[in-house]
Structures are given as C-alpha cells and as structure tokens.
Amino acid sequence: MPFLPIVGTLAYVWDRETDRVLMIRRDARPDDDHFGKVNGLGGKLEADESVLASVRRELDEEAHITLDELALRGTITWTNFGPKNEDWMGFIFLVTKWTGTPPTGNDEGSLEWIERTRLLQACDEDVAVREAADLPMWAGDRYFVPLVFDDDARAFHGTMPYDGDQPKDWMYERL
Numbered sequence: 001m002p003f004l005p006i007v008g009t010l011a012y013v014w015d016r017e018t019d020r021v022l023m024i025r026r027d028a029r030p031d032d033d034h035f036g037k038v039n040g041l042g043g044k045l046e047a048d049e050s051v052l053a054s055v056r057r058e059l060d061e062e063a064h065i066t067l068d069e070l071a072l073r074g075t076i077t078w079t080n081f082g083p084k085n086e087d088w089m090g091f092i093f094l095v096t097k098w099t100g101t102p103p104t105g106n107d108e109g110s111l112e113w114i115e116r117t118r119l120l121q122a123c124d125e126d127v128a129v130r131e132a133a134d135l136p137m138w139a140g141d142r143y144f145v146p147l148v149f150d151d152d153a154r155a156f157h158g159t160m161p162y163d164g165d166q167p168k169d170w171m172y173e174r175l
Helices: 051-063 116-121 127-133 141-149
Strands: 006-015 020-025 041-044 066-081 086-099 109-115 156-164 171-174
Touching: 006 051, 006 141, 020 041, 020 116, 041 051, 051 066, 051 086, 066 141, 086 141, 109 116, 116 127, 116 141, 141 156
Parallel strands: 006 086, 066 156
Antiparallel strands: 006 020, 006 041, 020 109, 066 086, 156 171
C-alpha cells in the first residue's frame, strides 16, 4: 500500500550562547490537535514548496525570524499519529543562526526559550526525571529530540508508528 503522508517541517532554534531552545507551547486554540503540548516550530508544506522553503516560511510566520544557518538533522515517518490518526513525513532541522527577535507568542500559542538541558530531561528514560522537567510533549518526541542535539553529524532517518497519542515503536538509522 502506498504511503501518502502529510509532509511537514519541524525546527529547533538553539541559542548556543544561552543554551536555550525556542519552543512553542500550543495553548492558544483548544481545538488544536497539539493543544497543551510543547513542540518545536514548523508546519505543513504548501503546494509547490520545497522543504527548505517551508521551514523558512514557517519560522518567519511563527517566530518572525529569518534563518541564516540550519542543518537537516533527520527525517521521521509517523503513522496513525494523533487524534485524527494521520500519516506524516517530517523533516527535522536544527537552527543555529537567525536574524530577528521572536515575539512572546503567535496564533498557535506562547513562544518560550527553554533550557536545552531541561528539554533533554523531558526526553529522559527515567519517568521521574521526565516529569520533573514539566514539558508536556508528544510521547514519541523523547526518542528523537536528543538526536537533534547530539554530536553525530549524520542525519537520522526513522519511523515511529503511533496508536493515536502513543508511539508503538521507534526505529532509526544513520548513514
């Protein structure tokens, strides 16, 4: 059966000087499938748009920044994801240089600079450490977010089948 996903981008804007990451707390629209979650910035590709053009547009729209330096850290396929059981193909970026100053929020929620160590604690295998970080993310984010910030220069390519809100598996490789 062919895989016909929604294609999207997800970016983590990392200020190396302060070691903080710009995240969105999706708290603006209760009807949002991501309501209550903390996530990187991004969204769906538009027709006739490249992946790079999409991530640039999304970060301009959501954070009012222009990207100067970014790296593709990986790709992920998510199947049966979220309340609508959608199939997604995501391109995951790490942004390390940009121009502009993000506002405190947008139409989707509050923008927050979160300490990278706290973000990584929210991904920890130890449930107590994860809960102490107090960052409500999608359950599967804890598997790939550390790969976005690790020292391995190779991109990761993974698949994460979901059952609604919970991942059923996580497999990835790097070349």
